[in-house]
Amino acid sequence: RSGKLVDALTKADQYLAAKPRDPQMRFWQAFIFEQMGQPDMALQVYLDLTREYPELAEPFNNLGVIYAAKGDYPNAKAALDNALRANPKYGAAHENMGDLLVNMARQSYERSLAVDDKKRGIAQKIERLKPVLDLTQDKP
Secondary structure (H helix, E strand, O other), X not given: OOOOHHHHHHHHHHHHHHOOOOHXXXXXXXXXXXXXXXXXXXXXXXXXXXXXXXXXXXXXXXXXXXXXXXXXXXXXXXXXXXXXXXXXXXXXXXXXXXXHHHHHHHHHHHHHHHHOXXXXXXXXXXXXXXXXXXXXXXXX
């Protein structure tokens, strides 16, 4: 919380040396990697957690956010679907899914416009999405 990410990661690593399967500490380790700007390291930890603990929604949610940030919308959607399957009342996963779907809609409209640029209605839909897309910045 104090922003001392290197110290936090060192402590997480020390803890995990003694208890390598602890899912909560592994989750925090991945979260610290994200905060340090190392999404690929976080992604690997989240992937491992989702394989070993498929009943936990949080790793799937964070995995979905990382995939979405990379523009990998199909994997992001699959991860968020799994998060919501694990916990249908997980508000953050619902929000992230909404953000993802808005971005997927934009992507589909842009592809449609690329195929047929004479359809003015598509450009209007993209324009109307822009205020919502602005709210999803730094999100899926």
